[in-house]
Amino acid sequence: MRDPKLYQDLLKAKKENEKKLAVLIDPDKVRLDKVQEVLHNAIKAKVDYFFIGGSLVVNDMLDKCLESIKEICDIPMILFPGNSYQLSYRADAILFLSLISGRNADLLIGQHVIAAPFIKMSPLEVLPTGYMLIDGGVSTTVSYISNTKPIPADKEDIAVCTAVAGELLGLKMIFMDAGSGAKEPISTDMISSVSGAIQLPLIVGGGIKTPEKALANVQAGADVVVIGTAFEKDPNLIMEISDAVHSLNTLV
Numbered sequence: 001m002r003d004p005k006l007y008q009d010l011l012k013a014k015k016e017n018e019k020k021l022a023v024l025i026d027p028d029k030v031r032l033d034k035v036q037e038v039l040h041n042a043i044k045a046k047v048d049y050f051f052i053g054g055s056l057v058v059n060d061m062l063d064k065c066l067e068s069i070k071e072i073c074d075i076p077m078i079l080f081p082g083n084s085y086q087l088s089y090r091a092d093a094i095l096f097l098s099l100i101s102g103r104n105a106d107l108l109i110g111q112h113v114i115a116a117p118f119i120k121m122s123p124l125e126v127l128p129t130g131y132m133l134i135d136g137g138v139s140t141t142v143s144y145i146s147n148t149k150p151i152p153a154d155k156e157d158i159a160v161c162t163a164v165a166g167e168l169l170g171l172k173m174i175f176m177d178a179g180s181g182a183k184e185p186i187s188t189d190m191i192s193s194v195s196g197a198i199q200l201p202l203i204v205g206g207g208i209k210t211p212e213k214a215l216a217n218v219q220a221g222a223d224v225v226v227i228g229t230a231f232e233k234d235p236n237l238i239m240e241i242s243d244a245v246h247s248l249n250t251l252v
């Protein structure tokens with residue numbers, strides 16, 4: 001396992017109120033022209049991270065995807081695995097996710113046991129992360145595959161208590177996700193309630209489509225904004241959204 005360099009950077013960024021943008025890449029789509037455009041624009045827009053993963057990924061595509069990104073840039077690649085098969089030494093780090101909004105033991109600890117020997121031996125930086133699914137107004141792949149119910153979008157108290165429990169359990173980050181392609185992204189009210197209740201870096205994703213919403217999220221307390229679907233549809237959005245997310249950084 002690697003030294004916690006990325007995590008130290010995230011803690012420093014949080015302290016200095018410096019906001020980050022992560023672009024989600026689905027390895028199964030990496031050969032498509034649009035994804036090449038996404039990569040190209042992401043490099044140009046100086047995004048902070050690539051999150052690599054999906055709920056349904058075929059493994060050899062994962063290695064190829066990581067290799068082809070590494071060939072063209074040094075932006076850190078963080079695995080965002082949908083299951084214990086989506087592992088590769090070629091990434092820089094892994095979100096070691098525990099699905100704390102759900103009650104599926106397999107995704108709270110089961111898959112972790114299976115992945116533990118590989119990850120312990122690997123050069124990956126491990127980022128233990130409490131993953132919280134929030135209802136995004138549509139049934140998402142992640143909700144179906146994980147066989148869990150998301151936290152209702154208006155139940156801020158449940159979201160806060162879940163995030164605090166994750167922090168007390170010793171997890172290092174909280175990731176609130178409305179799921180890929182969510183109709184409604186997570187509300188700024190919920191983001192600011194959770195952000196105010198924990199000290200950990202807070203990642204927010206799912207259904208974010210505009211620079212205005214990305215900016216509102218970081219203003220509400222998100223430390224990292226994650227976007228996939230909107231960039232696949234329109235890779236030109238990356239510049240605008242990167243500017244919006246990073247616009248607060250110049251004020252520090």
Ligand code: 1GP
Binds near residue numbers: 204208
């Ligand atoms: C999904 O949060 C990520 O896990 C990104 O969601 O694809 O809707 O941007 P979108």
